[in-house]
Amino acid sequence: MSETHIQIDNVNAYYSGHPALKNISVKIPKKQITAIIGPSGCGKSTLLKCMNRLIDLTDGITYSGKILIDNEDIFDRKTDIINIRKKMGLLAQKPTPLPMSIYENIAYGPRIHGIKKKADLDTIVEKYLTLVGLWEEVKDRLNSPASQLSVGQQQRLCLARGLAVEPEIILCDEPTSALDPISSQHIEQQLLKLKNEYTIVIVTHNIHQAMRLADYVIHLYLGEMVEHGPADEVFENPKDERTRAYINGTFLADVKIDKVIDTKGNQCPYNFVYAKQALHSLEKGQTLKMIVDDPTAVTEVPRGMEADGHVVLSVKQKNITDWEIVIKKKG
Amino acid sequence: MELRRVEESVFRVLMILSLLIVVGSLLAVIGTILWKGLPVLSIDMITKTAEGGYFLGKGGGILNAIVGSLYLAAGGTVLAFFLSIGIAFYLQKEYSGGTKLSNLTRLSLDILWGTPSIVYGAFGFTVMMYFHMRASLLGGIIILAFLELPIMTRAMEEVLKTVPRELKEVSYSLGATRLETTLRVVSKQALPGLMTGVLIAFGRGIGDAASILFTAGYTDRIPTSLFDATASLPLAIFFQLGTPSPQVQQKAYASAVILLVIVLAISITTRFLSRKYTKYIIK
Numbered sequence: 370m371s372e373t374h375i376q377i378d379n380v381n382a383y384y385s386g387h388p389a390l391k392n393i394s395v396k397i398p399k400k401q402i403t404a405i406i407g408p409s410g411c412g413k414s415t416l417l418k419c420m421n422r423l424i425d426l427t428d429g430i431t432y433s434g435k436i437l438i439d440n441e442d443i444f445d446r447k448t449d450i451i452n453i454r455k456k457m458g459l460l461a462q463k464p465t466p467l468p469m470s471i472y473e474n475i476a477y478g479p480r481i482h483g484i485k486k487k488a489d490l491d492t493i494v495e496k497y498l499t500l501v502g503l504w505e506e507v508k509d510r511l512n513s514p515a516s517q518l519s520v521g522q523q524q525r526l527c528l529a530r531g532l533a534v535e536p537e538i539i540l541c542d543e544p545t546s547a548l549d550p551i552s553s554q555h556i557e558q559q560l561l562k563l564k565n566e567y568t569i570v571i572v573t574h575n576i577h578q579a580m581r582l583a584d585y586v587i588h589l590y591l592g593e594m595v596e597h598g599p600a601d602e603v604f605e606n607p608k609d610e611r612t613r614a615y616i617n618g619t620f621l622a623d624v625k626i627d628k629v630i631d632t633k634g635n636q637c638p639y640n641f642v643y644a645k646q647a648l649h650s651l652e653k654g655q656t657l658k659m660i661v662d663d664p665t666a667v668t669e670v671p672r673g674m675e676a677d678g679h680v681v682l683s684v685k686q687k688n689i690t691d692w693e694i695v696i697k698k699k700g
Numbered sequence: 701m702e703l704r705r706v707e708e709s710v711f712r713v714l715m716i717l718s719l720l721i722v723v724g725s726l727l728a729v730i731g732t733i734l735w736k737g738l739p740v741l742s743i744d745m746i747t748k749t750a751e752g753g754y755f756l757g758k759g760g761g762i763l764n765a766i767v768g769s770l771y772l773a774a775g776g777t778v779l780a781f782f783l784s785i786g787i788a789f790y791l792q793k794e795y796s797g798g799t800k801l802s803n804l805t806r807l808s809l810d811i812l813w814g815t816p817s818i819v820y821g822a823f824g825f826t827v828m829m830y831f832h833m834r835a836s837l838l839g840g841i842i843i844l845a846f847l848e849l850p851i852m853t854r855a856m857e858e859v860l861k862t863v864p865r866e867l868k869e870v871s872y873s874l875g876a877t878r879l880e881t882t883l884r885v886v887s888k889q890a891l892p893g894l895m896t897g898v899l900i901a902f903g904r905g906i907g908d909a910a911s912i913l914f915t916a917g918y919t920d921r922i923p924t925s926l927f928d929a930t931a932s933l934p935l936a937i938f939f940q941l942g943t944p945s946p947q948v949q950q951k952a953y954a955s956a957v958i959l960l961v962i963v964l965a966i967s968i969t970t971r972f973l974s975r976k977y978t979k980y981i982i983k
């Protein structure tokens with residue numbers, strides 16, 4: 370693994386006493402894209418906001434542990450947080466231009482860090498707008514309000530604004546979830562380009578996005594880190610069951626179900642037998658969805674199917690009694 | 701089912717009724733003033749100061765009161781603005797952290813807001829007596845500033861609260877300090893609302909009679925220094941209405957028209973000026 374840029378060491382965070390992050394320790398590699406994945410409410414945003422201490426703005430937050438960036442503990446009260454934040458660009462979920470012109474949005478950061486000369490600012494504005502592919506689109510209306518740009522353009526503007534303070538790290542919290550597919554693709558391409566120069570941490574709900582972008586993956590589940598590692602390892606061979614379920618679960622939306630059987634009211638091994646019969650009638654690679662209500666079947670059917678060489682795509686509880694198992698026929 | 705429909709229509713009628721009362725009374729007030737005031741409004745009234753015996757029906761106008769009121773309200777508003785903006789910023793979470801002191805400040809402001817203006821006047825008068833000061837423009841300005849302070853501060857505070865947290869986060873994430881964020885982002889986003897706060901306070905200041913009765917006094921001349929006593933429109937209206945002469949009483953309505961026009965003019969100009977900045981606001 371390459372050099373570590375951000376070292377997260379035993380971080381715990383609590384909102385008014387409720388734990389949101391539990392003992393997170395992970396090393397985020399330099400000049401790579403690290404994706405933080407996990408279901409809603411698992412603490413992804415919290416972890417991201419810890420990294421630039423924006424979390425400080427939240428009421429009732431307490432945290433402990435260490436986050437080392439360039440050997441400086443940013444959780445240490447003595448650390449100059451302004452300097453830390455300057456090292457990190459933030460791309461939020463909703464594009465948030467500042468209430469200023471397009472030009473001023475980019476110039477804002479450099480200005481507060483002491484660049485005053487108009488010529489220098491002009492250069493910076495052009496450089497970063499060009500970098501995110503926005504210059505041609507806006508060069509004739511730099512003085513018009515940033516809020517007039519389309520949402521996709523606004524998000525690129527926000528990226529450029531973050532880059533203009535010359536950070537080393539880019540933090541993104543679901544940066545494409547408010548965007549249309551084309552704009553999302555645009556942002557993804559930017560990020561892939563930028564990883565040569567920057568360390569990028571991206572929170573995403575979209576497992577496909579994580580697969581397209583990530584070199585390293587962190588999977589959070591209810592505030593715990595259940596798995597982390599190089600992206601290809603995690604995606605191809607997840608060690609943790611919850612990671613597997615999460616990856617499969619999110620895949621499932623795209624899976625075409627070829628046959629559905631309902632084995633409610635049946636005990637093991639009958640539901641297993643019915644499922645085998647149903648699979649028999651399917652072509653290789655087709656999928657079967659079965660509904661079961663026998664608790665034993667929930668674990669035994671998948672086990673048996675895997676023993677037969679079929680692939681269990683997901684096991685999900687639908688309601689108090691019913692479970693849904695999706696199986697792909699070997700082929 | 702039937703009962704619910706009846707409830708619904710009763711409620712509707714009540715709402716329409718209250719709306720009619722509000723609009724109706726506004727129109728009635730403005731109508732009465734215009735109807736009684738316009739016929740006697742003359743160029744002389746707004747270009748000449750009062751001559752001796754003006755209130756007994758002699759000639760002259762109320763330029764002294766117009767200018768006096770503008771001085772008083774403008775001075776009071778400017779003074780209140782500098783105090784309010786500081787307090788309003790302080791009351792934001794980032795600064796006060798929602799401490800006891802900030803809650804106490806809010807409570808005091810609300811009590812001050814509810815305090816009748818004659819009480820301010822009486823208080824100002826007592827203080828001035830203690831220091832052997834005569835009624836003066838400065839005294840009036842200070843009292844008006846205190847009168848306007850709670851309204852302005854609370855209005856501004858509410859406006860600042862509506863600034864989206866995300867905007868502040870952006871600014872902080874770029875490495876800005878609290879002060880930079882407040883001055884360069886928050887106040888820009890909140891500008892129209894802040895201006896409205898100032899306007900409401902100005903409106904209260906220019907229309908108040910009781911607080912300046914003893915503190916600013918009344919005179920026929922336009923004040924030339926902060927220590928001169930000064931006339932004001934609300935008091936001019938009050939005194940004119942109080943005379944036995946019907947002609948002078950009518951002029952009270954004309955003065956009210958002038959007061960109304962001033963408030964409207966200032967409100968419209970401010971809105972017009974602020975439009976230049978509001979176009980950048982993030983919705």
Ligand SMILES: Nc1ncnc2c1ncn2[C@@H]1O[C@H](COP(=O)(O)OP(=O)(O)OP(=O)(O)O)[C@@H](O)[C@H]1O
Pocket residue numbers: 384385389407408409410411412413414415416427428574
């Ligand atoms: N300001 C807050 N006050 C109290 N609890 C909070 C606050 N913000 C988040 N939480 C709680 O902390 C937990 C983690 O929240 P977080 O926003 O980090 O989740 P997330 O993984 O980013 O979720 P999502 O994918 O929905 O954005 C959640 O249970 C959430 O309810």
Ligand SMILES: [Mg+2]
Pocket residue numbers: 413414415542
């Ligand atoms: Mg989140």
